[in-house]
Amino acid sequence: MSTTTDEPWSKERVAELKRRHAKDPSGTASRWSHPATPEATQAPPTPSATPAASRKSPQAAAASEKARAGQMLERARWAARAYGTYTKGDVDRIVTAVARAAAGEARRHAEMAVAETTFGVVEHKERKNLACSVGLLEEYAGHDYVTPRVHEHSKIVEIPRPAGVVLAITPSTNPVATTYFKTILALMTRNAVVISPHPMAKHVCADAARVLAQAAEAAGAPSGIVQCVENPTIPLVETLMGDPRTGVIVATGGTGVVRSAYSSSNPALGVGPGNVPVMVDSTADIRAAAQRIVDSKAFDNSVLCTNESVLIVEESVADALLAQMERAGAHLLETDEVANLTAHMFPMGKLNTDVVGRDAHLIAADAGIRSGPATKVLLAPFEAPVPEEMMTHEKLSPVLGVLRVPDAARGIAAARSIVRIAGSGHSAALHSTDPETIMQFGATVPVLRVAVNVGSSTGSSGLDTNLAPTMTVGTGFIGNSGLGENLQPKHLLDWARIAYNSDDAETMADFGGRSPWEEHAGPVPVYPWAANDPRAREGRAPEAPDAPAMLDRVTEDLTQRSTGSLQGRGVPTADESALRAEIRRLVAAELSTMLKD
Numbered sequence: 001m002s003t004t005t006d007e008p009w010s011k012e013r014v015a016e017l018k019r020r021h022a023k024d025p026s027g028t029a030s031r032w033s034h035p036a037t038p039e040a041t042q043a044p045p046t047p048s049a050t051p052a053a054s055r056k057s058p059q060a061a062a063a064s065e066k067a068r069a070g071q072m073l074e075r076a077r078w079a080a081r082a083y084g085t086y087t088k089g090d091v092d093r094i095v096t097a098v099a100r101a102a103a104g105e106a107r108r109h110a111e112m113a114v115a116e117t118t119f120g121v122v123e124h125k126e127r128k129n130l131a132c133s134v135g136l137l138e139e140y141a142g143h144d145y146v147t148p149r150v151h152e153h154s155k156i157v158e159i160p161r162p163a164g165v166v167l168a169i170t171p172s173t174n175p176v177a178t179t180y181f182k183t184i185l186a187l188m189t190r191n192a193v194v195i196s197p198h199p200m201a202k203h204v205c206a207d208a209a210r211v212l213a214q215a216a217e218a219a220g221a222p223s224g225i226v227q228c229v230e231n232p233t234i235p236l237v238e239t240l241m242g243d244p245r246t247g248v249i250v251a252t253g254g255t256g257v258v259r260s261a262y263s264s265s266n267p268a269l270g271v272g273p274g275n276v277p278v279m280v281d282s283t284a285d286i287r288a289a290a291q292r293i294v295d296s297k298a299f300d301n302s303v304l305c306t307n308e309s310v311l312i313v314e315e316s317v318a319d320a321l322l323a324q325m326e327r328a329g330a331h332l333l334e335t336d337e338v339a340n341l342t343a344h345m346f347p348m349g350k351l352n353t354d355v356v357g358r359d360a361h362l363i364a365a366d367a368g369i370r371s372g373p374a375t376k377v378l379l380a381p382f383e384a385p386v387p388e389e390m391m392t393h394e395k396l397s398p399v400l401g402v403l404r405v406p407d408a409a410r411g412i413a414a415a416r417s418i419v420r421i422a423g424s425g426h427s428a429a430l431h432s433t434d435p436e437t438i439m440q441f442g443a444t445v446p447v448l449r450v451a452v453n454v455g456s457s458t459g460s461s462g463l464d465t466n467l468a469p470t471m472t473v474g475t476g477f478i479g480n481s482g483l484g485e486n487l488q489p490k491h492l493l494d495w496a497r498i499a500y501n502s503d504d505a506e507t508m509a510d511f512g513g514r515s516p517w518e519e520h521a522g523p524v525p526v527y528p529w530a531a532n533d534p535r536a537r538e539g540r541a542p543e544a545p546d547a548p549a550m551l552d553r554v555t556e557d558l559t560q561r562s563t564g565s566l567q568g569r570g571v572p573t574a575d576e577s578a579l580r581a582e583i584r585r586l587v588a589a590e591l592s593t594m595l596k597d
Helices: 011-020 058-083 088-104 106-117 122-131 134-139 175-188 199-218 234-242 255-262 286-302 315-327 335-345 360-366 408-421 435-444 547-568 576-596
Strands: 149-151 156-162 165-169 192-196 226-228 248-251 268-270 276-280 308-314 330-332 377-381 399-405 425-431 447-452 493-499
Touching (some): 058 165, 088 134, 088 199, 106 122, 106 199, 122 134, 165 234, 255 268, 286 308, 286 377, 286 425, 335 360, 335 377, 399 408, 425 435
Parallel strands (some): 165 192, 276 425, 425 447
C-alpha cells in the first residue's frame, strides 16, 4: 500500500484525523446512543438542504426502507437455506477461505477504521482483526457444527439446525474485528449474515463485508451469504430487526441498540456496557501488574469494553504500584488536574465523546494538563466509589480512575460498588497470588469473567487467556442479557434431537456414517447465477425465471375450471379467448403483488 499523502488511509492521513478527532461526525446523538459510548447515528439532512423534488413523505420513506430490508433478507434467507445443506468439508473450505481473505486485509482495514472513526491504534486493531480471522480458525479447529451426533448410550441423535439469517449489529469502536468475528462464526454454523454497521464506520465495514463475501462465494458459498447495509438508518435497522426472516440478532453496541434488539420480537443476543474494576492486592507481583495494566489500558486506546476502568489498590502497595506504572508510561495526575480532566470528560455528567479512543496526551492537552507524547495512560485518583464520582463510570479512553483501599476485603467491596454503578455481569480483573482472595473476588463481584494476572482488555476478550476469543461479551441474567459467555459458534445454532424409547428392548437403528447433507463440489445454487459459475464472471444475463410458464399454467387451469363450471350450471360461456385474457391479467397482477411483498 502506498504511503504517500494521496493515499486516503496513509499514516499521515490517520495522524491528521486523530489530531482533528471530530466529536461526532453526525453532530448529534440518537436513541441508539448510550451516555458512556460513542454509538451515535448520523443526523439526517435538514429539509432546507434537501431538494423538494427528492424528499419523500414519511410513509414513502418507511415503505422504501421496508423494501430495502426485505430484499436483503429474502436473498439472505435463500442463501441460508442453500448453505444449510452443505457438509462439514464444504463449510471448512469456505470458512478457511474467508478467514485467510480477512487476515490478508487486516492491516488495511485497521488503517481504514482509524481513519474513518478516529478511534484507537492501527497496530492494535490489526491484532484484533487477525485474532478474529485466522485466530478463529485455530481456536475452533476440529470443532464440528455440521455433522449429526450419534449418542448410542442414551439413544439420541442430534442434528444441527442453523439460526438461518444472523443480523449482526456492529459498533464504531471495534468495527472490523466485530464484522470479521460475527461473519466467520455465522459461516462456521451454516448461517447467512447481514452486517448492520454503525454509521460512523459504515465504509470500512462495507469494504470488509465485500472482501468476505467474495471469498465465501469464490469458495462455493451461495450468493448473498454475506451482505452489509451500506447506508444504515434507524428505520432500516429496526425493520431488519423486526422482520420474521431474521433468525437471530447479535447486537454489539450501545444500550439503546441492544434494548431495541431485545424488543424486536425476534431472538436476540445482546451485551451490556462494561466498566471493569481491576484490583491489585498486597500479594501481587507489583512490577508485572503495573506493566500489564498500563499495556492493557493503552491497548487500542481503551475502546474494547473489557478495558480496565477503575484501579483499586491496597494501600500497603499503592505507592510502589503507581511508581511502577509511571515507569511503564502512565501519568499520575494531581488533584487539580483530576478536576480539570473530569470537567473535560464529563460535561453535564455525560461522557464527552471527544475522548473516546484518543491518545492520552491529546486528552490531557485538551483538559489543560501538561503531558508528554510518550504518555500512554492518565491516572486519576478519587476518594469514594459512588455514582456521583464520574471517574467510577465507563470512559472508553486511556484514563484510569484510581482508588486506594486499606485491605483486600475493602477492595472487593469497592469492586462490587463500581460494577453496580455500571457493568453488571461484564468483566473484572485481579492481580493477586492469594487463592482465597481470588475466590472471594470471583464469588462476590457480580461479573461473569474475572481475568487474573493478565490485562483485562485482551484477557476477558479471550485474546490472552483460554476464554473463547470474542468481540461480543455476554453479561448474563444479572446484566439483562440472554448470553452469559463470550459469544461462540455454538450460540448460533440449535440441535434437533431424535430420542428413542429408553426401554432396552427397543433397539436403536444404526446411524453411523449417515448424514442428510450433500457435498457441493460443483456450481452452487443459482441466485440468479452461482457466484463461482463461469457464466457470472462472463457477465451473461441470468435466465428468465419460470414465472411466465407458471402464469401460463395457472391461466390455462383456471380458464378450464371456469368454463367447465359455467357450462355445468347452464350458464352461457363468453368468448373463451376473452375469458382467458382476463384471467391471465388478474393472475399476473396477483403474482406481481406477491413478489413485491
